[in-house]
Amino acid sequence: MVRKELMEGVNLTYLPARKFKTGLLSAHFLTPLEEGSAGMRALLPAVLRxxxxxxxxxxxxxxxxxRxxxxxxxxxxxxxxxxxxxxxxxxxxxxAYALGGEKLLEPVAELMGEMILEPVTRGGRFLPDYVExxxxxxxxxxxxxxxDKRDWAELRLLRELCAGEAYGVSRLGDERSVERISGQKLYAEYARLIASAPMEIFYCGSAERTRVEDALLNALSALPRRGVAPIPETERHSLRGEAKVVREGMDVTQGKLGMGFACTSEDESALLLGNLLFGGSSNSKLFLxxxxxLSLCYYASSLYHRRKGLITVSSGVEFADFPRAYEEILAQLTALSRxxxxxxxxxxxRxxxxxxxxAMxxxxxxLENFYLGQAIEGRSDSPEDLAREMEETPAERIFRAMSSVKLDTVYYLERKEEKT
Amino acid sequence: MRESFYERIGESCPREKLANGLSVCVVPKPGYRRKYAFFAARYGGMDVRFRLDGQWRDTPAGIAHYLEHKMFDTKDGSAMQDLAKNGAEPNAFTASAMTGYYFDCTEHFEENLKILLRFVSTPYFTQESVEKERGIIGQEIRMVEDNPDWQIYQQLLQALYARHSCRIPIAGTVESIADITPQTLYDCHKAFYTPGNMVLTVVGDVRPERVFEAAERILPRESGPEIERDYGREPEAVCRRESVRRMEVSAPQFLLGFKCPAPELGESGYRTELLGDLAWDILLGESSPLYQRLYEDGTINGSFGGAFDTLPGAACLYAGGDCKEPGKVAEAILRETERLDREGIDPDYWQRMRRAAFGSTLRGLNSFENIAVGLAEGYFQGYDAFHFPRIYESIRQEDILTFLRENVREERMALSRILPGEQQGKEGNNA
Known part of the structure; x- marks a missing residue:
């Protein structure tokens, strides 16, 4: 892996590999996740496309x-x-698989560059039809x-758990602010991003590094960089004094139970393993x-939100079994921390x-997703480094880290008429 | 051992038909650390009526799926845990015509393979464990019942087909699984989980002969009988023109289907599959004039998509997504088919669509799952999935036009819709 700044605030992660059938090239602008503007930024690449x-x-x-x-x-x-x-x-x-021996990296990079830098405009704005x-x-x-009720319950839990924090904002933004986006504001945001948002480029495939760099420099030469902003940082969640309980009703046949936990420990490799033991795999405590x-559900799993210091549990259960599932999930966490x-x-x-x-x-x-995450956090450890760190994490550290995990927010999706 | 090399796609595939009738394919992947093994039976959600020992047997809807859940139980505990102890990630799925068990690992491959072969070929059910599973599967069924994507597809099949067993939900219903006993599961295992009715595919940097040896050593000696199945005598006409139900969804959804003749077995059937997909893409894929027109005028949005699905004894073209005016989309599809039939396919469009189809099928070979499941499906249907380059080359414009002309017809069409609102019952009343 080679990482290199190609232009001001434009970094390329280059990973040579010959074994794939394909090449992969990606380019991303990094911007803070914010309540009011997440929708506008989510809209931008769709309009550029x-x-x-x-x-x-x-x-x-x-x-x-x-072609x-x-x-x-x-x-x-x-x-x-x-x-x-x-x-x-x-x-x-x-x-190697193109029938006529064509090169595909260059034309793909070129089209990507056009999408980023040469959108169709009229009078200095995007086409109103496209925006609308x-x-x-x-x-x-x-x-x-x-x-999808599972996705919905997970999103709602996160929104309640992180109310008032950027992490509670959905990646696509919210409906109301999306409906208010004007073409003018969108174009202004676009101009701001291409000038100053940090940009991460990733390539994995069989092409030589110089070929990749040349293709990108050609495609992006017109990028108007002016003072690049720092990469957005993530603030850790702080635990609520008393767990918050939210109940919502829908016309559904199965209930959803979501539980959000805050981790006060910052021992990441211990929490990563702890979460796997808790509900992160098909031999975890929640699954077993x-x-x-108890045959209470088809799925009960947990997810560790490393950057934010959270663990969320997601489960689909019979309405009447909510209390039993809730108690059992907490009991399993306690067992683990003991x-x-x-x-x-x-x-x-392990x-x-x-x-x-x-397997990454x-x-x-x-690989692309991993290295994008690493770039955002300014980390350079490879998957092997992380694997080594994990191996060196003794059981006691896992239990200690898991005993710092405390219930913060509970979300129930109930049947509408049962709502009280 | 028979080894084929497929130059156009840079793959090879040593294959062996074992003495017990099991077919084994290995796709060596030097340079990869992942190893993936897939062990499948030609037995799925639609195989509910079959002949065993000369007698026709009717089994409950959802039995194949129930069996899949229970297969992981072993006399000493759970194969799931045995595999997990080796860091492997096991799972399984039941489709309409196949049940597949698999694991993904980077270590202890041969040991994991043995566990897989052993647990799938050794049933162990108790009254208690079968009883316990009913609650878990019941919750899986409930989850699916709340999922509009599943429901709209099932409702479409039930509109297109009057009798064919693809109408039956794969997991069954809470009612249909109520009476499943260990004996029913043993009977079905005995009938269908025989080497002659199964295939093993392995993808990864492994030694093929070790895979063949393990399968030879662990699996039963007997191939097992050929099981005759009854999918129901299906009339050519669609069962009902339209089905509607209400669910908790954000916007009206539709799925439009065209009932097609079932493809034959063998390579000609594979050709029909690829041809049908390509024809559908030419007619309404993202590159098509039709898609662009409907997208640009706001009739459809990014959720729109479709496919050509084939099953033993059944096949259908379908397309759908969020849309308030499905009638307009249906009309546009029928008119565009007529236009293509009249004017032919633009030569440049035809060339690039064929090239794109080859490229995206090739890209699919990055996925071990795709390769393993694709080869298994091919084996059950009597073709070699790696032959797609030469099949694409054999497809002519006229084949596409004939396919569309014969299948995209109003009388073959059915519409499945889900509207936002409270549930009023399972079947629509617009028939």
């Missing part, structure tokens, strides 16, 4: 990508801690999160007890993590 000066509509863009053997060049919006990453990810077949239709699409996408032993863990459980958790780190280098998508 609609047309460039050279390929002014969807038809022209699709045609270019189809490049069905290359994909999609916009993405990600939330990493309290940083919102907006940009594009391109995936295209390796030159993508704004409607984004509002639809935000509204549709409630269609809440599901297998060190009630079999040697095999610990070895399995094995799963070791395997996850090792087999997936361009996972």
């Amino acid at each position: 609609r047309g460039t000066v050279g390929s002014p509509d969807m038809g022209a863009i699709s045609a270019r990508l189809d 490049l053997y069905g290359a994909e060049l999609d916009y993405t919006v990600r939330k990493k801690g309290e940083c919102q990453c907006i940009g594009f990810v391109g995936s295209f077949i390796d030159d 239709s993508e704004r409607d699409n984004l509002a639809d996408a935000i509204r549709s999160i409630r269609n 007890n809440v599901r297998e032993k 060190g009630e863990v079999e040697p095999w459980e610990l070895e399995a958790a 094995g799963v993590l070791r395997s996850a780190y090792a 280098e087999d997936s361009q998508g996972r």
Whole structure:
């Protein structure tokens, strides 16, 4: 892996690999996740994706990508801690498989550069049609999160758990602020981002580094950099004095129980392992007890939000079983913090993590996501470094870290008529 | 051992048909640390009626899926945990025509493979454990019942098909699984989990001969009988034109389907699958004039998409997403098919769509899961999934136009809709 500043505040992470069928190229602007503007920033890459000066509509863009053997060049919006990453990810077949021996990296980089720097405009603004239709699409996408009740419950829990904090903001923003976005404001935000937002570029594939750098410098030479902002940081959550309980009703046949915990310990590798033991895998305490032993649910799992110092539990249960599931989840956490863990459980958790780190280098998508996260945190440890750190974390540290995990917020999704 | 090298896609695949009838394929992936093994039976949610020992048997909806859940139990505990102890991540799924068990690992591959082969071939059920699972599966069914994507698809199949067992929800219903006993599970395991009815595919940097040896050593000697299945005699016409239900969704959703003749077995069936997908993409994929027109005028949004699905004895084209005017989309699809039939496909468009189809299928080979499941499906349907480059080359414009002309017709069409609001019952009343 080589990391290099290509232009002011534009960093390239280059990872040579010959074994894949494809090359992967991504470019992201990093910007603080903020309540009022998250929606506007999420909208931006969708509008940029609609047309460039050279390929002014969807038809022209699709045609270019189809000719490049069905290359994909999609916009993405990600939330990493309290940083919102907006940009594009391109995936295209390796030159070795192009029937006519064509090179695909350069034309994909070129189109990406056009999307970032040469959107179709009229009178110094984006085309109103594009802004309106993508704004409607984004509002639809935000509204549709409630269609998947598991996603909805997880999002609602996070919003309540982190009310008033940037981390409670959804990566796509909220419906109301999206509906208020004007073309003028959007263009101003665009101009601000290309001038001053830090930019992260990632490439993984078979091309030589100089070829990648040349392609990018060509594609991005017109980037008007003026004083680049620092990379947004994430503030840790502080535990509520008394757990907050939120109940909501919907027309559903299954209830959802979400529990948010704050970790006061900052021992990340211990918490990572602790979370795996708690509910982070299919041999975790939640899986083996809440599901297998008590048959209360199909899923009960936990997620460690490392940057924010949180653990969230998500589960789908019969309405009548809410109290039993709630008690059992807490009981399992207590057991874990007391060190009630079999040697095999610990070895399995380490094995799963070791395997996850090792397998990362087999997936361009996972590598991209990993190195983007590392860049945001200014960290340079590789997956192997993290694996080593994990191996060196003794059980006592895990139990101690898990005993710092305290219940903060509870979210229930109930059947509408049962709401009191 | 038979080894094929596929130059166009840079893959090789040593294969072996074992003495017990099991087919094994290995796709060596030097330079990768992940190893993925997939062990599947040609038995899924739609195999509820079959002939065993000369007698027709009717089994409850959801039985294959119930069996999948219980297979992880072993006499000494749980195969899930045995694999987890080695750092492997095991899981399983039940589809309409297949049940697959798999694990992903970077260490102890051969040991994990043995565990996989052993637990899938050794049933161990008790009254108590079968009883316990009912609560878990019941919650899985409830989860699916609240999921509009599942519901709209199931409702479409039930509108298109009057009798074919693809109408049956894979996990069954809370009622249909109520009476499943250890004996039913043992019977179904005995009938379908036989080497002759199964396939093992492995992807990763492994030694193929070790995989063949393990399968030879661990699995039963007998191939097992060929099981005749009854999917129901299906009329050509659709069952009902339209089905509607209400759910807690943010916007009206639709899924439009066209009932197609089922593809044959063998490579010609694979060709039909690829051809159907390509035809659908040419008609309404993101690059198509139709998609762009409907997207630009706001009739559809980014949620719009479709596919060509094939199952034993059934096939359908479908497309849908959020939309307030599904009638307008249906009309546009029918008119665009007529236009293509009249004017032909633009030559430049045709060339690039064919090229794009090859490229995206190739990109799919980055995924071990895709490779393993694709080869298994191919084996059950009698084709080699790695032959896609030469199949794409054999497809002509006329094939696409004929396919669309014959299948995209009003009388073959059914509409499944979900509207926002309170549930009023499972079946729509607009038939």
